Amino acid sequence: MGAKPNGQAYTSAAMKQFQFKDKYKLFLMAFPFLVLVFLFSYLPLYGWIYAFFDYRPGIPLSQTEFVGLQWFTSLVLNPYQMEEVLRVLRNTFAISALGILTSVLPVIFAIFLMEIKNTSFKKIVQTLTTLPNFISWVLVYSFAFMLFSVDNGLLNNLLMSMGLIEQPLNILASDNHTWLSMTLWGVWKGLGWGAILYIAAITGIDPELYEAARVDGANRFKLMWHVTVPGIIPTFFVLLILGIANFINNGFEQYFVFSNAMNMSNIEVLDLYVYNVGVVNNNFGFATAISILKSIVSLVLLFAANSLSKLVRGEGVI
Amino acid sequence: MTKRNKWTAAAVAIIAMLVFLSACSGSAGSNASNNEGNNAETEVSTDPSKQPEITLNVFSNLSNYAGEQPGWFGKIIKDKFNIKLNIISGGQQKASTMMASGDLGDIAVAIDIVDASKAGLLLDWNKDGLLDKYGQDIKKYAGQSLDAISKQYGGGKAIYAIGHNVGSGSGPSESANMTFGPWLRWDLYQKLGSPEIKTLEDYLSIMKQMKELSPKSDSGKPVYGFSLWSDWDGIASMNAGSIAALYGYNVGDGFNNSDLILTKADEAKWQGLIDEDSPYMRGLKFFFEANKMGLLDPDSLTQKFPDVANKYSDGQILFAQFPWLTDGYNTEERVNAGKGFAFVPFAEEQMSSVGFSPYGGNWYWSIGAKTKYPERVMQFMNWLFSPEGVQESRTGPKGLMWDIQDGKPTLTEFGYKAITNSVNMPDEYGGGLFKDGGNQINNSTLNLSTINPETGEPYDHTMWTSYLENNPNPVTKSWRDAMGALTVKEYVVNNNKVAVQPPYFSEQARMEEPSDIKQKKAEVGKVIKEYSWKMMFAKDDNQFASLKEDMVSKAKGLGYDEVLKWQVENYEKTVGAALKK
Numbered sequence: 001m002g003a004k005p006n007g008q009a010y011t012s013a014a015m016k017q018f019q020f021k022d023k024y025k026l027f028l029m030a031f032p033f034l035v036l037v038f039l040f041s042y043l044p045l046y047g048w049i050y051a052f053f054d055y056r057p058g059i060p061l062s063q064t065e066f067v068g069l070q071w072f073t074s075l076v077l078n079p080y081q082m083e084e085v086l087r088v089l090r091n092t093f094a095i096s097a098l099g100i101l102t103s104v105l106p107v108i109f110a111i112f113l114m115e116i117k118n119t120s121f122k123k124i125v126q127t128l129t130t131l132p133n134f135i136s137w138v139l140v141y142s143f144a145f146m147l148f149s150v151d152n153g154l155l156n157n158l159l160m161s162m163g164l165i166e167q168p169l170n171i172l173a174s175d176n177h178t179w180l181s182m183t184l185w186g187v188w189k190g191l192g193w194g195a196i197l198y199i200a201a202i203t204g205i206d207p208e209l210y211e212a213a214r215v216d217g218a219n220r221f222k223l224m225w226h227v228t229v230p231g232i233i234p235t236f237f238v239l240l241i242l243g244i245a246n247f248i249n250n251g252f253e254q255y256f257v258f259s260n261a262m263n264m265s266n267i268e269v270l271d272l273y274v275y276n277v278g279v280v281n282n283n284f285g286f287a288t289a290i291s292i293l294k295s296i297v298s299l300v301l302l303f304a305a306n307s308l309s310k311l312v313r314g315e316g317v318i
Numbered sequence: 319m320t321k322r323n324k325w326t327a328a329a330v331a332i333i334a335m336l337v338f339l340s341a342c343s344g345s346a347g348s349n350a351s352n353n354e355g356n357n358a359e360t361e362v363s364t365d366p367s368k369q370p371e372i373t374l375n376v377f378s379n380l381s382n383y384a385g386e387q388p389g390w391f392g393k394i395i396k397d398k399f400n401i402k403l404n405i406i407s408g409g410q411q412k413a414s415t416m417m418a419s420g421d422l423g424d425i426a427v428a429i430d431i432v433d434a435s436k437a438g439l440l441l442d443w444n445k446d447g448l449l450d451k452y453g454q455d456i457k458k459y460a461g462q463s464l465d466a467i468s469k470q471y472g473g474g475k476a477i478y479a480i481g482h483n484v485g486s487g488s489g490p491s492e493s494a495n496m497t498f499g500p501w502l503r504w505d506l507y508q509k510l511g512s513p514e515i516k517t518l519e520d521y522l523s524i525m526k527q528m529k530e531l532s533p534k535s536d537s538g539k540p541v542y543g544f545s546l547w548s549d550w551d552g553i554a555s556m557n558a559g560s561i562a563a564l565y566g567y568n569v570g571d572g573f574n575n576s577d578l579i580l581t582k583a584d585e586a587k588w589q590g591l592i593d594e595d596s597p598y599m600r601g602l603k604f605f606f607e608a609n610k611m612g613l614l615d616p617d618s619l620t621q622k623f624p625d626v627a628n629k630y631s632d633g634q635i636l637f638a639q640f641p642w643l644t645d646g647y648n649t650e651e652r653v654n655a656g657k658g659f660a661f662v663p664f665a666e667e668q669m670s671s672v673g674f675s676p677y678g679g680n681w682y683w684s685i686g687a688k689t690k691y692p693e694r695v696m697q698f699m700n701w702l703f704s705p706e707g708v709q710e711s712r713t714g715p716k717g718l719m720w721d722i723q724d725g726k727p728t729l730t731e732f733g734y735k736a737i738t739n740s741v742n743m744p745d746e747y748g749g750g751l752f753k754d755g756g757n758q759i760n761n762s763t764l765n766l767s768t769i770n771p772e773t774g775e776p777y778d779h780t781m782w783t784s785y786l787e788n789n790p791n792p793v794t795k796s797w798r799d800a801m802g803a804l805t806v807k808e809y810v811v812n813n814n815k816v817a818v819q820p821p822y823f824s825e826q827a828r829m830e831e832p833s834d835i836k837q838k839k840a841e842v843g844k845v846i847k848e849y850s851w852k853m854m855f856a857k858d859d860n861q862f863a864s865l866k867e868d869m870v871s872k873a874k875g876l877g878y879d880e881v882l883k884w885q886v887e888n889y890e891k892t893v894g895a896a897l898k899k
Contacts (some may be wrong), residue, residue, distance in 0.1 A: 033851075054836075055834035056433050056435035057413075057415070057418040057433070058417035058418060058420065058434060058439055059433060059436055059437045060432055061435075063436075065833065066832050070834065071835060071837070072833070074837060078875070078876070078877075079870060079875070080876050081841065084841065084876075109573060145620060145621070145625075149430075149617050149620065149621070150615075150616040150617050151539065151540065151615065151616070151617050151634075154677070157421035167469035167826055168616070170616050170617075170619075170620075172619075172620040173520060173616070173617075173620050183551075188899055246473065260548065260619045260620055260845065260851070261548065261619060261848045261849075261850070261851030261855075262619055262851070262852065262855065263846045265406035265848070276840075276844055277837075277840050277841065278840075279411055279414075280410065280411075280840075281839070281840035281843070282410065282414060283837055283838065283840055286837050286840075287574075287832070298355040
């Protein structure tokens with residue numbers, strides 16, 4: 001907005017005056033957003049107080065038993081308990097890491113999709129791959145149950161009738177490759193949606209670059225590799241950094257609907273653990289204590305990523 | 319942009335912000351105005367149906383239905399009280415949210431009344447003489463329950479709730495079919511020549527033979543002996559727990575927080591849930607053996623209860639742990655063709671049962687403190703506890719569904735058809751199938767086996783003499799001939815196959831779990847639940863044994879012994895001590 005300095009404003013006194021005059025305006029402009037940040041990012045921290053009480057819904061905090069650091073110490077003092085927390089963190093990190101590794105798939109998908117010249121076919125593919133993103137995980141599970149159930153699943157019926165297997169496979173109640181299969185479900189659901197941003201980025205690449213490359217004798221794959229890929233790498237990195245920021249928040253619904261006794265030890269990520277131990281059993285204090293732990297892990301990750309960035313790029317993000 | 323415009327823009331932004339903020343706190347504001355409205359509507363007409371129409375919000379932890387009460391029951395209370403019910407289906411998490419919000423609606427069913435009354439969320443029924451004015455039937459038919467709850471939770475003065483299933487009489491308080499099984503496919507069992515069943519494990523070989531007789535379901539799917547589901551599990555497998563009930567043991571004692579112990583229904587005896595020889599572990603072993611023999615539905619781990627119900631309806635499952643599982647299969651058409659489930663006990667069975675309790679059970683009925691219509695809610699609740707209300711809630715409108723013939727209650731010709739859901743209810747009575755139009759709050763008031771003073775027979779129409787004498791279907795007839803009894807209840811009582819838990823009364827409320835016990839139990843329960851399922855689906859005996867070892871050591875490491883000790887102490891002080899006398 002019209003705060004453009006004109007030529008005469010370059011003397012230091014005028015500069016000072018300009019800053020003084022504008023700082024209220026700027027502050028007022030930023031104010032609504034500051035309030036939002038305060039409301040949604042800082043005010044909820046007040047809720048951390050529940051981690052020090054044995055909170056029971058409905059009863060005001062003043063009448064609730066103060067338990068001090070009990071929820072925290074119980075996490076670390078008992079070796080069995082510690083083992084549980086480490087197991088849950090291991091699952092969280094493994095599934096998130098796989099998720100970040102597969103985040104390159106939408107890039108590849110987008111590049112190849114843009115190479116399809118048949119417009120109607122391209123549109124069909126794009127629609128079909130984007131659609132799963134709008135299906136809730138609960139429905140995805142019932143879909144999975146129809147496909148893979150032992151008793152009446154499509155896959156088992158097919159394989160049995162073709163005579164490929166004698167005993168039906170129990171895919172959903174198996175602990176084999178849980179991390180991988182969860183990642184694949186995530187990819188199936190998110191592939192088309194994730195590709196949208198890259199498709200937009202590809203459309204934004206200057207066509208002259210392609211023409212120039214073609215004149216220089218580049219073939220189709222060379223065009224993809226030397227023009228398209230460098231064109232969307234910045235987008236990819238922005239999304240990658242955002243992904244790393246969400247490393248520990250890998251969601252709840254997916255793991256909740258797919259979990260069962262067989263795969264519980266490998267599928268239980270942090271959010272699901274908080275639900276199973278805290279919310280199901282009405283133990284909100286303990287659930288809060290674990291989410292504080294989550295914030296601490298996030299902080300550690302953030303600073304680790306920052307120092308990595310300093311090391312590699314010579315500048316940090318904070 | 320000019321300076322003026324800039325200021326305007328900033329002002330608009332701030333105003334937008336304020337509107338947004340006030341929207342956030344909007345709910346608090348409207349609550350306050352609701353409170354003021356509390357006293358506005360105190361006039362209650364003598365004819366309840368002439369009052370203005372209102373909608374009551376009923377929060378029920380037991381309901382499987384959400385929305386406005388449909389069908390014939392909805393019609394009855396609309397005509398009688400001009401009340402509509404908006405049913406809010408519950409669950410632990412939903413209950414916590416409502417508690418934290420400070421408003422439980424008009425009626426709250428099966429909630430934790432200890433915390434709710436402490437938090438001031440429940441209406442005191444003695445306030446302004448509400449109970450005296452509008453609750454005479456409750457006082458008359460469930461007075462002892464009111465006294466008990468007043469002593470336990472209201473310091474002898476206030477009354478915050480009333481128990482469910484209030485009744486009097488001797489013997490089991492269940493209906494004709496009792497609560498547990500096992501029920502088998504009677505037609506197949508007869509074909510096998512009704513082999514004798516001495517122990518629980520004998521069912522396995524019988525299931526194997528029955529499966530050979532009927533390898534495919536009606537729609538051509540594979541048949542299993544057993545099918546389980548995990549979505550109702552608490553801290554242990556609910557289905558394995560149902561096996562303990564066949565030995566007279568219940569998970570918990572019905573009063574305390576005691577879900578890590580199994581207590582004998584009619585003796586002062588308890589066992590730890592995962593003790594070496596506990597009936598729960600026997601249940602796990604039973605299903606494990608069944609799985610080894612290919613009799614356990616491999617989808618048990620991943621399916622939900624509705625999937626199981628569908629499998630029963632299709633004839634895919636041959637063994638039912640609970641009688642009500644068989645409803646889908648025992649349709650009129652099938653039982654008339656001689657196919658259906660019936661109760662087949664084993665020699666050493668001691669079915670767990672609950673005796674009549676004048677104090678009621680702990681799925682409490684309570685009224686929210688913020689209700690705008692305390693008088694009308696009380697009027698409605700009073701009807702639910704009156705003989706007329708109990709009878710009509712169970713059997714439907716008098717005249718249409720049932721009537722008094724020769725001095726005895728009898729289902730009408732239409733009634734017999736409607737209770738099997740083979741015809742729709744007439745539109746002027748609300749329409750739809752009988753089962754869909756029933757009371758969707760899904761909690762009992764007076765015990766249905768109690769005698770209705772107005773008819774001289776139990777409230778439950780399946781226990782009426784007229785019903786029992788009415789032309790039985792081939793399955794029931796064959797079962798009665800073979801067992802020498804009219805109903806399951808009669809059979810288990812005559813043959814001493816039932817362990818009846820006497821009513822328990824305490825002047826003290828139950829102990830709340832201290833915070834450390836609560837947390838340990840959550841962790842221990844998670845381990846027990848997970849490993850129970852793993853054990854049932856273990857590949858071989860070695861894996862079963864090692865999983866069992868893992869479960870015990872993990873559970874003990876997480877504090878099983880301390881939680882057990884706390885629960886046993888409470889049990890021995892209360893229910894156990896009463897049983898010793």
